Amino acid sequence: MSNTSTAGLLSGAPWTGRIFNGDWAVPTGGKHTVIEPATGTTMTEVGMANAADIAMACRSAKDAQAAWAATDPREKSRIFLDAASAIDADAAALARYVARETGGILPKAQHEVREAAFILRRAAAMAVDSQGLVLPSTPGRLSYARRVPHGVVGVISPFNFPLILSIRAVAPALAAGNTVVLKPDPRTPVTGGFITALALRQAGLPAGVLHVLAGGGDAGEALCTDPHVRMVAFTGSTTVGRRVGELAGKHLKKVALELGGKNALIVLEDADLDLAASNAAWGAWLHQGQICMASGRILAHRSIAPALVEKLAEKARHLPVGNPATDEVALGPLINEQQCQRVARIVEDSVAQGATLVAGGKADGAFYSPTVLSGVTPKMRAFREEFFGPVASVIAFDTDEEAIALANDTEYGLSAAVISADVGRAMALGEQLNTGLLHINDQTVADECVNPFGGCGDSGNGGAVGGPADWDEFAHWQWVTIKREPPRYPF
Template identity: 40%
Template sequence: MTIRTQLWIGGQWRDAADARTFVDRRPEDDGEYAVAARAGDADVDAAVAAAHAAYQGYRYTLAREREAWMLRAAQLLEERADAFAEVLIDEIGSPVMKARFEIQYAIGHLRTAAGLPRRACGQTLPSDSPGRFGMSVREPLGVFACITPFNVPLIKAMKQCTGPLATGNTVVMLASEEAPVLGAKVAELFHDAGFPPGTFNLLTGIGHEIGDRLVEAPQVRALNFTGSTRVGRHLSELCGRHLKRALLELGGKNPMLILEDADLDVAVPGAVMGMFLYQGQACMAASRILVARPLYETFLERFAAAANSLSLGSLREPSTVIGPIISERQRQRIRDHIADAQAKGARLLTGGEWVGNRCRPTILTGVREGMTCYREETFGPVTAVYPVDDLDHALALANDSAYGLSAAVYTRSLESALKASQQLHAGMVHVNAPTLYDEPHVPFGGVGDSGMGREGAVTDIDHCTEWKWVTIQMPGAAHAH
């Protein structure tokens, strides 16, 4: 039966003002999964107005209240894990293993965010004026626009929305057009956890139709966005024009360095996990694997065998790793990248075939400048493996990219690990572990075309609040001495 979803504005479910809808399709077979409300400009304005009105009181809620709501949301998500998993499987094509991981991460993020309200501390400051007491305090910004992607919609809803909510801001979340049902379940979760009406609002619709309207709304003071570099650059321009704070988590072309002293028993599974989880639809996927020449042929043989062993079975089977690609547009992008590389001389080591809407894990060699996939993010189960002479050669190739999200290096040498961690142009570097890794409390983000700002509890307080300096002059104190 087709699911029907509405917008969540001011604590109420409602249809789009003009009653428009759009079809949300299952990536497994492109069948109709849901009919969702298609928000327009009037709905954006209503959601922002509701968030702004709620902010006037919510900003003064107590730390213990916001803490309790976060913890209640975590408890409810734990209780509803099976229902959320079903949506992640059917709506975005998550294998159950990835869906369960996403839910557990989201629970952890809620519990981590519950600690933020009590950590938004200020300072006392000395003054040059006699008898003057100085202090600095943190205040929330106001309304946050949070625009989430399809690939990890639950994780990103928690990452983008909990920091603002924990620090006294309110939120309008624009869910990916590929994941409106998941967005509705998040709205229901926050409501049932006790967050006051209007503090969290949900818009569903077509991003390019209403995204600009949301970001440019005068009452929106900050943007949290995850998506493509092209769209992120455009939204950053809008924020700059209107002096709004922006956190952008964008694309990646992530390098994995496998040095001559690497343990292939660790590196091969790391490459498989780092590249092919959720069929490569991850900003941290290891789409460039740089292998020391003495290990190159052996690594290719073992990596190809491991990739070919990955299951394309039922999404509800725990052993399944490779699921369907999200949409026909993205499937065509993957086909084009593979065909372009082959036409220009790259070798297809394995993969390239399709089983329904699933692309088998694909490994290319001989990829070079001029091929589309050399610099562009494919966002599918496609990686290229390159031989390198030494660490310096590997670092030069790894840094030859406009992106800089995540990187990994496999080595037994502490010296090599430290050198790589210092010289890799990336926001995150993992030693003897995959490029694809995250935790709720860490500063998560990239450099260059991979974005700006950092997600995670350790940076949320700075991102979601602003400083105010307050002084108090004691009467008569200036002349007391």
């Protein structure tokens, strides 16, 4: 397929060999070829930023920040609203591009596009929010606290839900008065950055306020250490997140880390098994399991575990796998063959350790069939490691206390869920789980973009983005007092 589109935001593929700095520029770091996961063929070519390109972008963003922060709030709001309308107007073409670049099925891509427009409208509202509080004080003194922008915010986003996971940081950071330097994953640079840039540029965002530069690890490290950047928002693996946190902390930057997860879905013995199997399958296999909130460990009461395993296996055997851009499929490819091979190794190692491969377990290039493992125990890789692949690992338990202990037996703490006919029992169990997100009678993959989203432990540093958390992340408090005249002090 051509890398161009005949209509809308994607027309002409202006990103070809370039980065975005308010316009389209050729970087010093060279070029990068983007591969379509489903076909293994070249989809497009973008500019590849190096540390020097990042430094120039950060200086430009710093120069533009004061004027952007001083822009009329209604004008900021209008820009976000117009950008959302631009995405809506081109939704079909954008969704198809997201599906191709990420390897996700079309409904998942359509969801990303809808949520991106919604997040922009949330940012439009945020731009005209109250930005402070009047505080109690002594007579004759006005005391208030106001939220002020950090300055330049660096955003590093991943490949799995690139449009949402970029724009959920970019939009509120801009709404708070910051300028942004965004480094999307080079495997998904158009959906992870350039779509957002195109929509905001069309809406009239001033040059220099947003920079989008695909780049590798050197570019990411440069962004974390640049003296003009005061905050870094990172979404990605725990391993890379540790490095981001180390670099940002060393340079006294604020850092928001949204990392991996090995999330537990607990199914109690009184659950409706058909509904439980539907939830477990969705949580484990949606977008080929390449979701930080995926139901990586399905904890089932021993009395129902065999029946739940069989229902999952039946679903796995009938879910079609293929190219989501051309076929009616339930699962597309993983992001590349290397990731597919990693998933296969974890499955093979877990089977060698005693797990039973009930369904799936087949790799074909970047495609991996939906897989069910039973008899998984805490000593196995399938219990410990985040797959980022379509594997449902079923672990049996006997008591609620054992379920809690198994769910908490992980370094991660992102999402958890409990399914039971007894809501009170499920809530009592859920309240004892170490997790940032908790869902009763649902699976673990849920985000509505109006909720605080974040994890603890190896899933993040306890912060959250989204909804009421956005002001907390992307601005800091400044205390201001005003008196009619200076007082006379004893000295």
